[in-house]
């Protein structure tokens with residue numbers, strides 16, 4: 001029997017979000033219905049609402065979520081009703097060439113639920129990033145569910161569904177930060193701070209946080225930054241060089257997504273260092289660099305999609321570390337809110353007041 005539940009809908013470009021009744025079908029083959037317990041508010045949800053991703057309105061927003069599997073369709077064996085899961089927007093196969101080469105982001109075989117959730121008048125909804133989790137229950141592909149230790153608070157677990165995983169993974173998966181490395185992180189929002197926490201976890205010796213907002217730098221210190229640079233008043237490339245014996249950082253992580261910070265990241269690394277680009281630029285942004293500088297610097301320039309995470313490997317591991325007190329994922333939750341407060345949370349996010357607002361249900 002299809003069920004009717006409450007969900008947060010972005011009805012049309014730039015219109016405020018509103019709560020509507022959503023019809024959730026029973027899970028078909030390979031699908032699962034998950035009772036959502038928590039879902040973080042991410043920039044990408046705001047981009048959907050603003051029409052910045054595509055025009056497939058109405059959207060069912062929310063994609064950083066954790067909850068309990070309620071029912072599963074035919075052929076589902078990896079998760080069962082009652083399992084506590086984190087949802088992911090890449091249901092990677094683990095078997096294709098991309099997965100086997102350690103780049104699951106490029107998996108050739110990811111999928112979402114085949115059936116559609118609808119409004120009561122039958123209008124089909126587009127779930128944000130193939131999830132749609134500002135809702136009491138949602139329909140996903142079973143492969144989008146990863147079981148983790150249920151001892152963790154749902155509002156903490158859900159964070160791994162997107163931004164925090166992107167940042168930690170940028171450091172430990174894409175950047176391969178190792179013991180004793182020097183790391184610079186440019187942009188200390190939720191993603192940058194997660195990169196800092198990931199670098200600390202990986203044993204980095206120096207972690208240099210760069211931001212234009214002193215409030216963010218203070219927070220970055222509590223996440224593990226050993227040095228901070230306000231790039232409004234200090235040239236960050238110079239400062240990073242000075243703090244790394246004149247060489248530049250072994251790994252520089254860009255977590256803003258703008259041409260000037262991409263450029264800073266490019267020049268702030270050691271000649272053999274790695275630049276990890278996790279900040280997402282807009283289509284019109286361009287970067288001009290002297291080719292001789294591109295040629296003359298060895299090392300690597302890598303983009304990091306979703307922290308190059310393999311959910312089945314990374315989610316349970318990070319939850320374990322959190323439960324052991326070795327990684328404080330709770331520090332990323334600025335506030336918990338109700339389903340009808342998403343619009344307000346977008347405003348706070350826009351003003352830079354929060355790392356993460358998390359809807360709890």
Ligand code: APR
Nearest residue numbers: 187188189190191192211212213216255256257278279280
């Ligand atoms: N130099 C340094 N820091 C900057 C600059 C700049 N020119 N401009 C903005 N910042 C800082 C902000 O002060 C803020 O602390 O970058 C941070 C951005 O943080 P958030 O807005 O909270 O964004 P976040 O969720 O961390 O995502 C950052 O990563 O995955 C991507 O799409 C995401 O592009 C976005 C980026």
Ligand code: ZN
Nearest residue numbers: 093096099107
């Ligand atoms: Zn694959």
Ligand code: ZN
Nearest residue numbers: 042044162163
């Ligand atoms: Zn997101």
